[in-house]
Amino acid sequence: MNVAAYALRRLLLIVPTLLGVTLLTFALSRLVPGDPARLAAGAQATPEMYEQIRREFGLDQPLPAQYWGYLTGLFQGDWGRSILSRRSVVEDLQTYWPATLELVLVAMAIATLVGVPLGVVSAVRADRPVDQASRLVSLVGVSVPAFWLAVLLQLFFGLRLGWLPVSGRLGSAFAAPPHLTGLYLVDSAAAGQWATFGDAARQLVLPALTLSFPALATIARFTRASLLETLGQDYVRTARAKGVAERRVVLRHALRNALIPTITMIGLSFGWSMGGSVLVETVFDWPGIGLYATKSALTLDFSPIMGIALLYGLVFSLINIGVDLTYGLLDPRIARGAA
Amino acid sequence: MSRADLTAQRMADLRQAMRTHSIDRRAFIQVAGAAAVAAGLNRDVAAAAPLTRRPGLVRAQASANTFVYGSGQDISNLDPHTGHDYSITWGQRAVYDSLLRYQGNPPELRPLLATEVTGNPDATEWTIRLDERATFHDGAKVDAEAVRYNFGRMLRKNLGVAWMFSTIMDEESAQVVDPQTLRVTLLEPFAPFDAILPWLFVANPALVQANEVDGDEGEAWLQSHEAGGGPFTIAAWEIGSVYEFARFPDYWWTGEGEAAPLDGFVWRIIRESSTKRIAMETGEITYGDTFTPEDIEALRADPRFVANDAPSLSPFAIKLNNQAGPTADLNVRKALAHAFDYEAAIEAVSGRGTVMEGPLATALEPWHKTDLPVLRFDMDAARAALAASDFADGFELEYVYVTGLTAEENFGLIWLERLAELGITLTMAPLVWPDMVARASSAETAPNAMAVYSGTDYVDPDNFLWQAYHSSQAGFWAAASHYQNPELDKLLEDARASTDEARRKELYDAAQLKLVEDAVEIWVYTEIENDAWVAELGEPYDTIMGGDVRNIRFQG
Numbered sequence: 049m050n051v052a053a054y055a056l057r058r059l060l061l062i063v064p065t066l067l068g069v070t071l072l073t074f075a076l077s078r079l080v081p082g083d084p085a086r087l088a089a090g091a092q093a094t095p096e097m098y099e100q101i102r103r104e105f106g107l108d109q110p111l112p113a114q115y116w117g118y119l120t121g122l123f124q125g126d127w128g129r130s131i132l133s134r135r136s137v138v139e140d141l142q143t144y145w146p147a148t149l150e151l152v153l154v155a156m157a158i159a160t161l162v163g164v165p166l167g168v169v170s171a172v173r174a175d176r177p178v179d180q181a182s183r184l185v186s187l188v189g190v191s192v193p194a195f196w197l198a199v200l201l202q203l204f205f206g207l208r209l210g211w212l213p214v215s216g217r218l219g220s221a222f223a224a225p226p227h228l229t230g231l232y233l234v235d236s237a238a239a240g241q242w243a244t245f246g247d248a249a250r251q252l253v254l255p256a257l258t259l260s261f262p263a264l265a266t267i268a269r270f271t272r273a274s275l276l277e278t279l280g281q282d283y284v285r286t287a288r289a290k291g292v293a294e295r296r297v298v299l300r301h302a303l304r305n306a307l308i309p310t311i312t313m314i315g316l317s318f319g320w321s322m323g324g325s326v327l328v329e330t331v332f333d334w335p336g337i338g339l340y341a342t343k344s345a346l347t348l349d350f351s352p353i354m355g356i357a358l359l360y361g362l363v364f365s366l367i368n369i370g371v372d373l374t375y376g377l378l379d380p381r382i383a384r385g386a387a
Numbered sequence: 388m389s390r391a392d393l394t395a396q397r398m399a400d401l402r403q404a405m406r407t408h409s410i411d412r413r414a415f416i417q418v419a420g421a422a423a424v425a426a427g428l429n430r431d432v433a434a435a436a437p438l439t440r441r442p443g444l445v446r447a448q449a450s451a452n453t454f455v456y457g458s459g460q461d462i463s464n465l466d467p468h469t470g471h472d473y474s475i476t477w478g479q480r481a482v483y484d485s486l487l488r489y490q491g492n493p494p495e496l497r498p499l500l501a502t503e504v505t506g507n508p509d510a511t512e513w514t515i516r517l518d519e520r521a522t523f524h525d526g527a528k529v530d531a532e533a534v535r536y537n538f539g540r541m542l543r544k545n546l547g548v549a550w551m552f553s554t555i556m557d558e559e560s561a562q563v564v565d566p567q568t569l570r571v572t573l574l575e576p577f578a579p580f581d582a583i584l585p586w587l588f589v590a591n592p593a594l595v596q597a598n599e600v601d602g603d604e605g606e607a608w609l610q611s612h613e614a615g616g617g618p619f620t621i622a623a624w625e626i627g628s629v630y631e632f633a634r635f636p637d638y639w640w641t642g643e644g645e646a647a648p649l650d651g652f653v654w655r656i657i658r659e660s661s662t663k664r665i666a667m668e669t670g671e672i673t674y675g676d677t678f679t680p681e682d683i684e685a686l687r688a689d690p691r692f693v694a695n696d697a698p699s700l701s702p703f704a705i706k707l708n709n710q711a712g713p714t715a716d717l718n719v720r721k722a723l724a725h726a727f728d729y730e731a732a733i734e735a736v737s738g739r740g741t742v743m744e745g746p747l748a749t750a751l752e753p754w755h756k757t758d759l760p761v762l763r764f765d766m767d768a769a770r771a772a773l774a775a776s777d778f779a780d781g782f783e784l785e786y787v788y789v790t791g792l793t794a795e796e797n798f799g800l801i802w803l804e805r806l807a808e809l810g811i812t813l814t815m816a817p818l819v820w821p822d823m824v825a826r827a828s829s830a831e832t833a834p835n836a837m838a839v840y841s842g843t844d845y846v847d848p849d850n851f852l853w854q855a856y857h858s859s860q861a862g863f864w865a866a867a868s869h870y871q872n873p874e875l876d877k878l879l880e881d882a883r884a885s886t887d888e889a890r891r892k893e894l895y896d897a898a899q900l901k902l903v904e905d906a907v908e909i910w911v912y913t914e915i916e917n918d919a920w921v922a923e924l925g926e927p928y929d930t931i932m933g934g935d936v937r938n939i940r941f942q943g
Contacts (some may be wrong), residue, residue, distance in 0.1 A: 082821030086828065086863075090471065093550050093863070100545055133463035135610060199661055207665050215662050216554045216655070217628060220671065224625060322592075334656050335627035343461075348821040 057269060057371060062365045069361040073354045074115050084348040088131045105131050105351075118354070127358070128351030130344070137355040140340060145359065147217060148329070148336035152321045153231075154256040157221055159263035160314055161323075166264070167271025167310070173376070174276060182268060188261055189265020194324060198258045199330040205254060212253050215333040219247045255332040263317035270313045274306040281305075315371035319364050359380025392669035454650040456926070457672035459933055462630050464625055465621075466609040468540050470548035473842075474654065476932045481632045483588035483615035484640070486515060486534070487581060489931045490938050492697050493750060496581060499640065500529055500589060510578040510886045515569040520639045523591040523616035531563040536592040539572075540604055548586040551844065555580070576884030578891060579847035585931070586844070590614040606729050618937055619652055630654040632936075641936065652936045666920065674920040674927055680737035686919040693926050695918040698741050698750045700843045704853065705786070705798070705909040706867035708837075710830035713784065720906040723784075723836070724762035725769035726805040727909050735797040740912035746902045747851055748913040753892065754848045756899045762906060766808065772807055781810025785826040787826065788819040788838040788865060795838040798911065827867035837867045840914070843931055848850035848895045853879055856902060870907045 079282045085101040086093075102108045106117055121128060127137040170182035188364055206214035217232060222244050225235040232248035278284065279302050326338035337356060344352035462478040464470030470479070480488075486501040503516040521529035526700035538561040541549055553576045554838070562570050573580065590605075591614045598608035611624050616639070619632035634653040642648055655672060657663045663675040664682040668689075678686065687694035707714040707723065714720055729742045741749060745759040762768070773779055784806065796817065803813040816834065818826070827833050844850055853860065858876050860866035875898055882894040920927050927939045 060544060078824075082819070082825045083828070084821065086824050090547075090550065094553055096553070097545050097550060133461075133610075134466075134469060134606070135463070140626075199659075202662065202665060207668065210669075214665050214669075215657055215671075220653075223623065333628075333655075333659070333662060334444050335625070335656065339627070339658070346819055346821075371736050 051294040051373065051376060055369065058369045058372070062362065062369075065135070065365055066358060066361050069357055070119065070354065071115070071355040074118065075165070077348070077350045077353055078111060078114075082348045084131050084350060087347060102133065105129070110225070122358075127191065127355045130349050130352050132347055132349050137351045139356055140352060141359055142230070144335060144337040144340045147334060148322065148325050148338060150231040150233060151252065151255055151259060151325060151328070151334055151336060152318065154233075154252050156263060156314065156318055156323055157318060158256055159267055162260075163264040163267030164271050164307075164310065166268040168275060168298065168303060170268065170272040171275035171279065174272075179272075186265040186269045186272075186336070189261045189268075192261065192329045194258055194262070195331055198328060199262060201254045201258060202331070213251050214254065217248070217251055217335060218244070219251065222247045255328050255334050258332075259321055259328045262324070263314075263321055266317060267310060267313055271306065271310045274309045275302060278302040304378055308375055311371055311374050311378065313329040315367045318367050322363065337346035391587045404731065450543045452649055453653060454649050454674065454796075454927070454936065454939055454941075455653040455655060455672045456657050457657040457663045457666050457675040459663075459677055461627055461655065461656055462654055462756050464610050465613060466547075466606055467537070467590045467615070468544045468549070469546040469606060470610075473932050477654060477934065477936065478630060478632075480935045480937065481590050481619040482613035482618070482621065483590065484521065484529070484615045484617050485586065485588050486584040488935060488937065489846065489929060490935070491926075492928065493700075493752060494741055494929065494931050496585070496846075499585075500534070504584060506578070506580060506886050508886055509885055510576040510580065511573050513573070513580050514564075515571065515573040515584075517569070518639075520678060521616065522637075522639050523594070523614070524620060525591065525594065527591060527593060528566075529589060529616055530566045531569045532566070533592050534569055534587075534589055535561045535563055535861060537587060537589045540595070541587060542591075544606070548583075548844070551583045551586060567688070570728070578883055578886050579845060579849050582845040582850075589617070591616065602878050622651070624713045628656055638832060640937075649936065649939060649941070662695070667921075673924060674918065676916065676918045678917045678919060680739065682735070682918070683739070683917050683919055690924055692919050693922050693924070694914050695913065695920075696846045697928055698748065699914045699916055700748045700751050700846070700851075701841055702743055702746070702748055702913050703740075703840045704743075704746075704855075706827075706833075706837045706839050707906075707908050708830065708833045708867070708869060709905075709907060710834050710869040710871070711833070712835050713776075713778045713782045714835045716776045716778060716834065717906060718772045719778050720908075721762060722769045722773035722776065722809065723806075723811075724770065724774060724906050724909050725765045726802065726809060726811075727911070728764045728801050728805060729911060730764070731801045732798050732911055735801060736794050736912070736914075739915040739917060741915070742912050743910040745899050746855070746907075746910055747848055747895075747899060750913065751846070751848065751851075754895055756896045759899055759903045761903055761910070766805065769805075769809060773811075784836060785814045785816050785834045786836045786838070787816045787818055787834040788825065789821055790819050792838075798838065824864045827864045828862050830861070830869040833867050833869055834926075836909075837864075839864060839867060841865055848891075848898075849879070849883060852895070852898055852902075853883075854899075856907065868908045870905070872901070872905070875901050 085098055085105065085107050089098045089101050105221050106114050109117065116194065118128065124139065125209065129136055130140065166182050166185070170179045173179050202214040205212040225232060225239045225241050228235045228238050233245060236245040236248055284297060284302050287301050292301070325336055326342055328334065329336045329338040341356045344356065456477065458474055460472070460474040462474045463484070464475055466478055467483050474691065484500045486499065488499040489495070490497050498518070500517055500521050501515050502518050504513060506513045515534070517529065517531060517534065523529060538556065539558045542553055542556060542558055545553060555573045555575055556571065557574060560572050560574065564570050590609070594614035595605040595609065598605040600607055611626070613621055618635055618638045618640070620635050622633040623629065623631040633648050634648065657666055657675070659670070660677065660679040663678060664686060665674070666672045667675055667686060683694050686692040697867050707720050709715060714723070733740050733742060743749070744761050747758060748754045749755050757915050786799045786802065788799060796815070799815045801812065803815065806813045823837060827837060841851065841855065846940045854865045855864070856866065856870050856875055858871045858873070859881050861869050861871065878894050878898040878901070882891045885891055916928065918928055923941045925940045925942045927934055929935055929938065
């Protein structure tokens with residue numbers, strides 16, 4: 049089996065995984081106490097209004113019929129409607145998901161581009177002051193609550209220095225760029241709207257920094273630990289004995305092998321960052337899916353909850369496949385094993 | 388080729404690639420590089436390129452006459468007949484006209500589309516005269532047929548505010564007398580009919596029908612578009628982020644007061660109180676709501692801002708289950724009411740409240756009865772009442788409140804200490820709101836005590852008393868006390884059936900007295916909203932679900 053066939057097999061396995069996700073979220077959402085129809089109808093709703101909402105959203109049907117209706121809808125591209133806003137879930141996800149994706153992508157880029165070099169420097173200079181400083185950053189990164197860091201950054205860079213905006217996805221003078229991907233950086237660049245691009249980038253700085261900090265710290269710690277272990281391997285000693293330059297030993301011989309656990313951690317951090325974006329989105333008023341998820345969960349809005357779970361399940365599955373395929377790129381033995 | 392030219396070339400390539408769906412890895416890397424270069428060049432490029440602005444963008448005009456509201460709540464649905472909450476109402480009032488409107492605090496009914504609304508003595512037949520000047524944004528007249536259509540659509544949708552109308556009207560109730568006159572024949576008497584007319588937002592029937600899909604009467608389209616004739620039109624609509632409204636230059640209504648009307652109205656979603664406060668201080672917003680007590684006090688101390696001190700009409704009460712458990716015993720309810728420290732509760736909300744003296748807010752003049760024998764904090768009286776009950780040896784009491792709502796939690800803690808002195812063990816049970824609604828749906832599952840904030844939809848005692856205490860309302864959270872009293876039902880029904888204000892006052896006085904004598908629940912306080920605004924704004928706050936942007940002016 050070649051890599052393409054392996055990837056295809058993994059992609060096909062996503063289907064039963066997602067079916068499992070739908071079944072689980074459907075069951076859980078129906079098991080929790082509370083009646084979304086009564087909530088949506090409002091305090092003073094007449095019994096007729098309440099019954100009408102139950103009928104409209106199929107809540108008067110037996111549970112198997114509700115689940116079957118949901119599944120058949122999914123395959124026709126209908127992910128249901130929010131019982132509260134009455135908007136289509138697919139449209140809502142199209143609205144909110146790009147904002148979260150952009151935030152998480154930028155945060156993960158920061159975490160990776162800073163975390164990996166930090167871990168490398170820390171391992172190469174183990175137990176020296178730079179390592180101590182790096183470990184302190186890592187410790188703080190995993191310990192500091194996101195909302196606290198967010199407010200601190202807002203107060204300092206937003207209010208005290210006035211350098212960066214404290215909320216929203218675009219400043220007040222800018223329009224959303226023409227929709228292409230929903231990622232404002234990409235869309236504004238594609239449209240040649242450089243002022244909008246600059247503003248979108250400025251708006252991203254504080255939330256992305258906040259979100260990246262725990263991932264950065266974890267990636268740095270994993271890189272350090274893994275590289276330290278690799279640097280003690282026989283083949284590294286051999287390379288050094290052969291007179292290979294230290295820089296080449298570290299970056300070409302040791303780091304490539306040491307990156308496998310780091311890649312796993314980057315993949316996991318991506319998932320954690322999506323979950324962790326809820327707090328960051330709240331503090332920075334980032335119109336992403338985290339807030340949508342929280343609001344839907346608190347109001348027992350079933351269709352959005354299941355839609356979000358399905359989307360997250362899909363993204364996690366794809367990340368896992370991506371991580372597994374990356375192993376093969378880093379270590380050809382793994383690719384051969386898969387084949 | 389200069390660096391800027393190179394960047395422009397790269398981006399042109401990207402646009403072409405995206406159009407043809409042919410981005411390869413090399414192209415992607417080039418684009419990423421171009422983006423990085425662009426970021427570095429941002430200042431230069433920004434200076435050279437025209438700013439990207441929304442069409443008709445109101446914020447960008449940096450006008451001192453633009454009202455920017457920072458709120459944690461989304462405008463999730465702008466449909467005039469299916470959406471109904473605090474934030475939606477702000478949006479609806481901006482783009483739609485209603486028959487009547489509220490203004491001031493205490494709120495008064497004023498004409499808008501209707502110049503005159505008159506009812507017959509038994510409150511069953513109402514005549515509505517329309518303003519001949521009224522038009523929709525496309526210039527079409529707002530006539531009686533358009534209003535009749537809107538009554539019908541609201542009833543057919545049977546969502547949002549329909550609960551106010553659907554028990555007293557059907558689709559045949561509103562009939563056109565002439566192009567400027569409507570006659571509404573109610574199914575049963577309803578004296579405060581004029582008080583609910585500010586909730587009928589009138590949409591342009593032609594535009595609604597033009598956007599109908601699969602018989603939805605334009606519902607999908609109207610969620611984020613408008614078909615109104617109000618003072619504003621939509622300038623930008625970014626779901627979950629910002630909603631912008633630009634002044635409609637040919638608005639027919641001339642308004643009141645001397646200051647110029649607003650140029651624009653912006654609704655910005657800002658959820659965190661601290662972020663809202665920073666946004667106020669940096670001038671990004673001119674009005675913010677739901678601040679924490681610390682933030683509102685900080686804004687109050689700043690002369691640039693005004694903190695809202697106006698009492699609202701909305702009560703907070705602890706609903707006691709009158710049908711099941713120990714709270715079904717009148718003496719137990721009296722003991723519980725006497726054991727609640729009302730002044731401590733006000734302190735717990737940083738003084739931002741007024742102790743209630745009965746079931747209606749004291750600010751609801753002239754309806755609030757002033758000499759009610761309300762049960763005040765008095766531990767001796769509490770002991771005496773408990774001794775007279777069937778639960779003199781104490782019992783366990785469940786207090787249910789909204790998870791994470793600090794004020795409600797603090798009220799419970801204050802109460803817990805006093806109840807312990809009586810031998811009553813208070814169990815604090817935080818629940819999410821949907822679970823509380825479910826618990827309240829029957830007397831068997833309703834908790835002994837449940838914390839509830841109620842809203843104000845129309846300025847009439849009927850708004851508060853019917854929904855909470857009429858037998859027909861049992862099962863809804865506002866009626867979580869499950870109070871059943873035919874005598875009270877009769878009083879409330881008779882009050883609905885008379886347009887004689889003096890007679891209604893007598894009936895509502897009797898109803899309030901009955902409720903207090905039965906110690907139906909613990910009426911704690913009416914809120915002072917945690918709103919603040921820039922000092923230049925004149926009276927932006929309105930007790931009826933927020934405010935009406937028509938009434939807002941910048942002074943000076």
